[in-house]
Amino acid sequence: MSGSRHLRPEVRLPSAMASEILNHCQSVRPEEACGLVAADSKGEPVAIIPVTNALHSPVRYQMETREQFDAMKRLRREGWSLWAIFHSHPHSEPAPSPTDIRLAFYPDCHYLIAGLGTDPPVIRCFTIVDGKVSESPLRLIS
Ligand SMILES: [Zn+2]
Structure with a gap:
């Protein structure tokens, strides 16, 4: 069944957290924004952690190393896990x-991409494993 579309389970994100991501992305526009989303011990998204785009580029991002390190340290301290990488x-x-x-090194992580070119802006959710991209429907919950 190569080439078939795999229907992935819906992914739920609190709408307040989606707004937080979009607000951060708008605030650094026209540069690309990036950061992490942490999940609690039940696997529910619990915090948005913006990280500076070290490239300050409108077409590329790379998380500032020190901030990314501190963010991962905070996850461990809180007992959280890495739920998503957003940009x-x-x-x-x-x-x-x-x-x-090419640079997706976390197969167990969601990749959230915020598209600011449309009104309203949209966030889509992907999984990237060995170069293979699958999209999950993203449902915003209250
Ligand atoms: Zn991108």
Whole structure:
């Protein structure tokens, strides 16, 4: 069944956290924004941790090393896990670019991409394993 579309389970994100991601992404526009989403011990998303884009680029991102390290330390301290990595596409479609796919090293993590080129902006959710991209429907909950 190669080439078939795999229907993945819906992913739920509190709408307040989606707003937090979008507000951060808008605040650094036209640069790409990036950061982490932590989950609690039950696997529910619990915190947004923005990280500076060290490249300060409108088309690429790389998390500032020290901030990323501190964010991971905070996760461990709180007993959280890494739930998602988010970044923004200030102008282009919120779909993983070839670079996003090549640099996706966390198969167990969601990749959230915020597309700011549309009104309203949208967030889409992907899993990237060995260069293979699957999308999960993202449901915003209250
Ligand atoms: Zn990207």
